[in-house]
Amino acid sequence: MKGVLLSGGTGSRLRPITHTGPKQLVPVANKPVLEYAIEDLKEAGITEIGVILGNKGRDEIQELLGDGSKYGVDITYIVQGNPLGLAHAAGCARDFVGDDDFVMYLGDNILKSGVTDLVESFEAGDYGAGIALQEVEDPQAFGIADVDDEGNVTQLIEKPDDPPTNLALIGMYVFSPAVFDAIEGLKPSWRGELEITDAIQDLLEDGYEIDSHVVTGWWKDTGKPEDILEANRLVLEDRELKTSGVVEDGAETDGRIELAETAVIEDGAVVRGPVSIAENTTIKRGTYVGPYTSVGANSTLEDIHIENSVVIGDSEITANGRIVDSLLGRGANVGSAKELLPEGRRLVVGENSQLKL
Amino acid sequence: MRIITHTCPACGTVVAANELERNRVMKCPGLGCQEVLRFEDLSEDAREHFREHWDRYQI
C-alpha cells in the first residue's frame, strides 16, 4: 500500500495567510497541517508517499518534508501543475503507484482517527476502491454515497435534492490500480476538472465493489480561517501536551499546557490550557493566554488577553486589549496605540485581510 | 483523459506533461535538482497526443 498526498490548491479562502505559502503548511497546534497527514499514513503502515504539488508552495513543501526521512517515510514529489482535478492528481501518480493499492489523502484535511481503519476495511475484501464517509446534517450540500447493508457503495450522488443517506464523502480514499484505467476514460466535468467521484462511479459500473468506512471521530477540512481555529481546538483537546519550558514562580497556570523547552511563562502571566506555546516564545507579565490558543515560535506576548486563537509565529503582541477567535500570520505584530496622538488605531494591513475592530 | 508524466532522471521527481508543455524547457522542480527537463524528452506519441488535445490540459 502506498500513499498519495495532495498538496496543491490556491488556498484562496485562507488569504492573506496563503499569500506567502501553501495552505497545507498553516500550523494547527504548532504543527503544519500536512505533517498530520504524513503521520497518519505512517501510522497505517504506509511509508512510500507521493506528494502531489500544484502551482503554489512547491519549494516550501519540499523544504518542510524533505525526503521524508525525518518522519520515517520515503517521499517522491509529483508535480501536477494546473489544478485539473483530484482524478488528474491521482493519474499523475500512476508511475509512482505502479501495481500497488494506494490511499489518497487531501493534505489540508485533518481527522481524529487517522486512516488505519479505512485501510483495514479495504484490505478485508476485494474492492476496486474504498471511500471514507461521515454523517452530516445537510446532505444536500455534499457528495453523498448510498450504501447497502454490508457497507458496499451502490451509488454516488453530487449534492442531491433528495438524499438517500446523510453519508458524505470526505477527502480520503483507497484505490486499487484499476482506478487508473477508469481515470483514462474520464472526460473533464463542467468545471474543467477530472472528478474522482466520476472515476469511482465508473469503477462501480464496471462491476467493482466499492467499500465504505464511516468515520465517527471529528474531521476538518482546513480551508478557511474558522476551520483552522476549530481544528486547533480539536487537536489541543485531544493531544497529550507536555510542559518542557520554564514556568516562573508567580506565573499562574492551569489546565494542560504544551510549552517548548526554550519557551517561558514569566512571573505575573496567566495561562489556562489547553494551550500550545512553541520554541523561543515568551509570555510576559500581565498577559493572559486562554484556552485553545497556539502561539508559534519566536514570539513575545505582553499585556494582551488572547484566547481561542492561533498565532503562527515571529510575532510581537504587546497591546493592552483582548484578542479572541483570531488567526495571526507569521511576523504579524500588534502594539499599543495608547500614547499616540491623534487617538485611534493604526493599521498596516495586507491584501485580503479581515479585521473586526 | 490520458495523463502523461515524465520522471526526472536525476532526482526522481515526477512532472506532469502539462507542466513541460507550458515551459518547453524547465529546471527540474525538485528542490536543489539542477537537471533540465524538456518537452522533447516525452515520447513522440505523447507529444503528438498533447498537441492534439492541448486545450484539455489548461484551466
Ligand SMILES: [Zn+2]
Ligand atoms: Zn530532478
